[in-house]
Amino acid sequence: MTTHDDVVEERRNFLYIATGAAGVVAAGAAAWPLIDQMNPSKDVLALSSIEVDLSKIPLGQNAVFLWRGNPVFVRHRTEAEIAEARAGDTADLADPEKDEDRVQKPEWLIISAVCTHLGCVPLEHHGDFDGWLCPCHGSHYDISGRVTKGPAPLNLPVVPYEFLDDSTVRIG
Amino acid sequence: MASENKFEPTNPTLKWIEDRLPLMGLIYNSIGGGYNVPRNLNYWWNFGVLAGFMMVVQIVTGIILAMHYIPNIDLAFDSVQHIKRDVNYGWLLQAIHANGASMFFIVVYVHILRGFYFGSYKAPREILWFLGIIIYLIMMATGFMGYVLPWGQMSFWGAKVITNLFSVFDFIPFIGDGIVNWLWGGFSVGQPTLNRFFSLHYLLPFVLVGVVILHVWALHIPGSTNPLGIDAKGKHDKIPFHPYYTAKDAFGLGVFIIFFAAFVFYIPDFLGHPDNYIKANPLVTPTHIVPEWYYLPFYAILRAIDNKLIGVLAMFSSILIMFAMPWLDGARVRSMRFRPLSRFFFWLFVANGIFLGYLGQRAPDDILWFGLVATSYAQMATFFYFAYFLIIMPLVSRMETTKPVPTSIAAAVLEANKKG
Numbered sequence A: 001m002t003t004h005d006d007v008v009e010e011r012r013n014f015l016y017i018a019t020g021a022a023g024v025v026a027a028g029a030a031a032w033p034l035i036d037q038m039n040p041s042k043d044v045l046a047l048s049s050i051e052v053d054l055s056k057i058p059l060g061q062n063a064v065f066l067w068r069g070n071p072v073f074v075r076h077r078t079e080a081e082i083a084e085a086r087a088g089d090t091a092d093l094a095d096p097e098k099d100e101d102r103v104q105k106p107e108w109l110i111i112s113a114v115c116t117h118l119g120c121v122p123l124e125h126h127g128d129f130d131g132w133l134c135p136c137h138g139s140h141y142d143i144s145g146r147v148t149k150g151p152a153p154l155n156l157p158v159v160p161y162e163f164l165d166d167s168t169v170r171i172g
Numbered sequence B: 001m002a003s004e005n006k007f008e009p010t011n012p013t014l015k016w017i018e019d020r021l022p023l024m025g026l027i028y029n030s031i032g033g034g035y036n037v038p039r040n041l042n043y044w045w046n047f048g049v050l051a052g053f054m055m056v057v058q059i060v061t062g063i064i065l066a067m068h069y070i071p072n073i074d075l076a077f078d079s080v081q082h083i084k085r086d087v088n089y090g091w092l093l094q095a096i097h098a099n100g101a102s103m104f105f106i107v108v109y110v111h112i113l114r115g116f117y118f119g120s121y122k123a124p125r126e127i128l129w130f131l132g133i134i135i136y137l138i139m140m141a142t143g144f145m146g147y148v149l150p151w152g153q154m155s156f157w158g159a160k161v162i163t164n165l166f167s168v169f170d171f172i173p174f175i176g177d178g179i180v181n182w183l184w185g186g187f188s189v190g191q192p193t194l195n196r197f198f199s200l201h202y203l204l205p206f207v208l209v210g211v212v213i214l215h216v217w218a219l220h221i222p223g224s225t226n227p228l229g230i231d232a233k234g235k236h237d238k239i240p241f242h243p244y245y246t247a248k249d250a251f252g253l254g255v256f257i258i259f260f261a262a263f264v265f266y267i268p269d270f271l272g273h274p275d276n277y278i279k280a281n282p283l284v285t286p287t288h289i290v291p292e293w294y295y296l297p298f299y300a301i302l303r304a305i306d307n308k309l310i311g312v313l314a315m316f317s318s319i320l321i322m323f324a325m326p327w328l329d330g331a332r333v334r335s336m337r338f339r340p341l342s343r344f345f346f347w348l349f350v351a352n353g354i355f356l357g358y359l360g361q362r363a364p365d366d367i368l369w370f371g372l373v374a375t376s377y378a379q380m381a382t383f384f385y386f387a388y389f390l391i392i393m394p395l396v397s398r399m400e401t402t403k404p405v406p407t408s409i410a411a412a413v414l415e416a417n418k419k420g
């Protein structure tokens, strides 16, 4: 049987919970601007793109460009290097990917130069697999930018790019 | 802050103030004649006061540096050179602050290991111990952000690698992916990062002061333990802090300042890294990046593990595991003076920690001895590090037969005096 006291208590409990819930929501709403201000601001977000003149990069060379504050590798691969990259497709990879899926034109490999371990810039023409070696904690990347050894979990990602003509590419 | 002696000023003005705000009494009962301390403390008990001294030194010199430093990626590097070359006594204050961070860590490491050896983390001092670990974590964050401020190559790449540690949490839905961008305020370490690190580097030392006050408060509830590890019982076991330990601490402080000054005046760059005299360049990672010496053992643990997530978790756990020590160690006797086997493993742990530090500054693929690379040794040392806490400490502390413990501090001290 519900008495008058039960009803009062029930109503009071409801008020406690409703006030508490409103307080939590308000506190969350007040905290959000304090947290979100640390995210990249609008000017940083405004995506920039860069154009790269490929005719300046000789065969077998690796060039580095700064895109959105991070370095990007543009590697002009030789026939032998392309063959090696294709042969690497069958290797036991941590992050399996085919070389042909990582390039638009096989002689131009355009990838992020940020090691997927902790963000250092790997050194070209180093490492056990003719690609890159990250000096920080020893991740090796092959000539397709795929991780073959070391603590890095993922391949060096392909960045978004587009060929404007045979010798110009736009990154971003 | 319980005490037997009450502070009663005779001067009427002082008494008038004391009746309204008992501040002098608080000091008297905390570090004065009103605070009674075990009579047998040795020099290992100096390091808490030394840490407090270093905290004050860092805050005073830091506030002055901030008057001349510019947190801008184009100007920061030059502004530090300006401090060193042009600002009056800037060379001195900058060298004190930069070396002071190292001194602070040296002192705190000794202080922590003193706690390990003499069982200071055991009941009833667990909260005191936890507050100490929190202090250490705040120091690590502060030192890391401070090292970024001069914006040299090591500053930049250290910042990049350490902030990237948080990218292992990218499997967490919603927040995971953006966590490093949130930390950086961009797509890489840049202007927003430097700016916020400066803000936080200024803030955290004051948070540290707050936690240190709690730490000292928690200390004054049971009071200090002592080299024998037995509780002080009667009047005979204790002496007033002032003048006995104020004098002992002052002497220790003098010796320490000589050591500190030797670095500041003769080898101010000894603990630094030459690459940090090169301005930050986001296109080129130095061929060999190393953190400051005080992070090296943990850096070695991070690199020992060939899996990003597990490596990062191992590194964080290697510090957080200290929170469990009051329970991992089940010995009834505090001090390792009476626990020879524990003592042996303790020194092995210290040697292992130094070895990890050595490995942390070698390149991972360096071949060291017997054809094994640095990473292989780091794996063994990391294993020992965790085995010390998780296997050796729980078992040895519970199984070891301890040597006879003296009945009281006074008895032990008088006995030792008789032998001369």
Ligand code: HEM
Residues within 6 Å of the ligand: B055, B058, B059, B060, B061, B062, B063, B064, B065, B066, B069, B080, B094, B097, B098, B101, B104, B139, B142, B143, B144, B146, B147, B148, B149, B150, B201, B202, B204, B205, B208
């Ligand atoms: C817990 C105490 C503190 C620690 C451990 C600490 C640590 C450090 C470290 C390691 C550096 C880099 C020094 C170098 O390589 O040149 C630094 C720089 C700096 N710190 Fe601190 N700091 C502390 C407190 C403070 C405070 C309270 C301020 C006040 C704002 C401050 C302001 C600065 C400034 C402006 C710099 C850049 C100038 C320079 O590089 O010398 N620090 N700090």
Ligand code: FES
Residues within 6 Å of the ligand: A115, A116, A117, A118, A119, A120, A134, A135, A136, A137, A138, A139, A150, A151, A152
């Ligand atoms: S950052 Fe490249 S291996 Fe760690």
